[in-house]
Amino acid sequence: MLKDKPVISNQHGALVMAFLPFLYAGFKSGFSPLHFWFAFSWLFLYLFSYPFLSLFSKKPTARNKKWAIVYFVLSLGFALPVIINKPDILQFLPIILPLGLVQTYYAKQKNERHLNNDIAGIVTFGVIGMASGYLVSSEYDWAILIHPTLFFIATTFYVKSMVRERRNPLFMELSLGLHLLLAVIYWFLGDKWLYFAYLIGFIRAALVPSFGLNVKQIGMLEFVTVFIFFICLIYSP
Structure with a gap:
């Protein structure tokens, strides 16, 4: 049954974004210990999303159907120990499902690159991060949702301004404006670590477009930027 090559998205940056809030x-x-099971459940749910959404955005194939089922079953299997030991973790499901419907809608429209679709995915990552924190604290830590979500939205504007919307000056302006605005906000909030992260992001958004990088080089540079943000996030008060 599993002799053919698994269906996996080549969007490696999205995988990093998916696990950073977690x-x-x-x-x-x-x-x-529950994080072991939760991590693999989330990984397979993330892998499930690509072949599943491909059923709507592309011509359905038996291969996509098969791997969507395989990933979903694996995700559910790893989720069971978490649900059994922490059943109230299911309260996050009513938030995640509508976000999944948004992504399904844009897949049907064959418009997965729409900004709203990107934001739906980013918020999903943040909600999973909140659920990860809830496993231990049984509290809603909104910082886990808000900080990564804002950064990834700013990053999305930057990446779009460099690739698909490079001829649209609005995205460049939004990228620079949002990075600068958030840097100022975090400065006044007294969070020097996240101020520094957005300052780096702003400098990157202002200078890198003049370097003439290709898509792969842009992606590699983003791994560095996200790593810096993650370190700043850990030390943030």
Whole structure:
């Protein structure tokens, strides 16, 4: 049954974004044995999304159907120990499902690159991060949702201004404006670590467009930027 090559998205940056809030929650609230099961459940749910949404955005194939089922079953299997030991974790499901419907809608429209679709995915990552923190603290830590979500939205404007919307000056202006605005906000909030992260992001958004980088080089540079943000996030008060 599993002899053919797995269906996996080549958007490696999205995988990093998917797990950053999860890891941030672990460093902030602590890790528990349940995080092992939750991490693999989330990984397979993330992998499930690509072949599943491809059923709507492309011509449905038996291969996509098969791997969507395989990933979903694996995700559910790893989720069971978490649900059994922490059943109230299911309260996050009513938030995640509508966000999934938004992504399904844009897949049907064959418009997965729409900004609203990107934001729906980013918020999903943040909600999973909140759930990761809830496993240990049983509290809603909104910082786990808000900080990564804002950064990834600013990053999305930057990446779009460099690739698909490079001929649209509005995205460049939004990228620079949002990075600068958030840097100022965090400065006045007294969070020097996140101020520094957005300052780096602003400098990157202002200077890199003049370097003439290709898509792969832009992506590699983003790994560095996200790593800096993650370190700043961990040390942020």
